[in-house]
Amino acid sequence: MSRIAYFGPRGTFTEQATRALTDGDELVPAETIHAALAAVRKGEADGACVPVENSVEGAVTATLDGLAEDEPPLVAVAEALLPVHFTVVTGSGGGPIRTVASHPHALAQVREWLLVNLPEARPTAASSTAAAAVGVVEGQFDAAVVAPVAVEHYSLDVLATGVADVADARTRFVLVRPPGELPEPTGHDRTSIVAAAANRTGTLARLLAELASRGINLTRLDARPIKGNFGHYRFFVDFEGHVSEPRIGDALAGLRRQCAEVRFLGSHARADGVAATIDSGAGNDVFTGATDWVDAIRRGELA
Ligand SMILES: O=C(O)C(=O)C[C@]1(C(=O)O)C=C[C@@H](O)C=C1
Incomplete structure (x- = not known):
């Protein structure tokens, strides 16, 4: 275990x-x-x-x-x-609802619901949705926006369920x-890396070109500041495929050459089961075939 x-x-x-x-x-x-x-x-x-x-x-x-x-x-x-559908809870004491607490992400996802249904309540940030639930139990807040599982753990009154401004959140x-x-490849995998590239013209374009030129589809791109170095960023790149595939290995080697600092953050199955899109001429067989061709030249079998 x-x-x-x-x-x-x-x-x-x-x-x-x-x-x-x-x-x-x-x-x-x-x-x-x-x-x-x-x-x-x-x-x-x-x-x-x-x-x-x-x-x-x-x-x-x-x-x-x-x-x-x-x-x-x-x-x-x-x-x-x-x-992400929230449950809105209150303490069992009743009384007016003047404060409603939750994780900032959660408050942002129910802003319109709160404006309509609890217009007098002041939204208050908590470290997590469950920390907000604990705050209600302890009398710090009048209401909380929580995960459905929270009511299994804490003694709270349910005011509303299935709350979400965006239905498909x-x-x-x-x-x-x-x-x-590493997990085995499944054909519907995601690989994640974080790279700190030099602050020079075209750096990000070159980094992304390593993926684009190999027909690899991105699923996310985020930038976060490198602390203590104003104006410098790390790029988080998620893309389709598994590091065990020749085309992905080739792209990672390319990224490594481009960036002073690259950290591999994992290759695993996607929860949504979406299969990798592989452009024609960019399949693993093409990469393996090209490597075999170079090997044959090196062995003196081909020109
Ligand atoms: O506070 C929680 O319940 C969390 O698991 C965190 C978290 C988040 O980080 O976005 C997870 C899902 C919801 O979007 C709201 C909060």
Whole structure:
């Protein structure tokens, strides 16, 4: 049985994702994303589950920075995609609702609902949706916007369920571990890297050209500042394919040549099961064939 840390406390969306990604493992809540990742780095947990991106609010920056900056590196081995529909809860005491707390991502995803349904309540940021639930139990806030799983853990009154300004909102979560055996390729994989490229004309274009010229489809591009170096950025690039494929290996080698600093963040199956689009003339057979051709020349068998 593995010990898996997750962004908690108990009752977050991340707990729901962790349950979906594990089977009989011991799940250990951590108060922050940083603490969940640190538990793995310190050897206190075998893996950690953290949110990466939300379809409404975009990147979860604490996760991106934690994966890019801290040592030792961690690698994503699986992902989960959860529909994000919130439950709005209150304490059992009744009374007027003057404050409504949640994770900033959650508050941003229900802003219109709050304006219509709780116009008098002041939105207040909490470290996670579940931390907001705890705050309601402890009398700090009158209401909270939480994950459905939170009502299993805390004694709260449910005011509304299925709350979301954007009906199709989703968050993607990853399970990260120390580098080790990689997941098998499935044909519907995602590879993630973070690269710090030199601040020169065309650097980002050259980096992306390594993927485009090999017919590799991007699934996400984010930039985060390199702290203490104003104007310098790291680029997070997710793309279709698995590092074990010749075409992806070739692209990674190209990226390595372009960038002073590249960190491999994992290759694993996509939760949405979308198969990689491979342009004609850019399949693995073409890459293997080209390498075989060079090898034959080197052996003196071809000209
Ligand atoms: O606070 C939680 O419940 C989380 O798991 C974090 C998080 C996020 O980081 O976006 C996850 C999903 C929702 O979009 C709101 C909050």
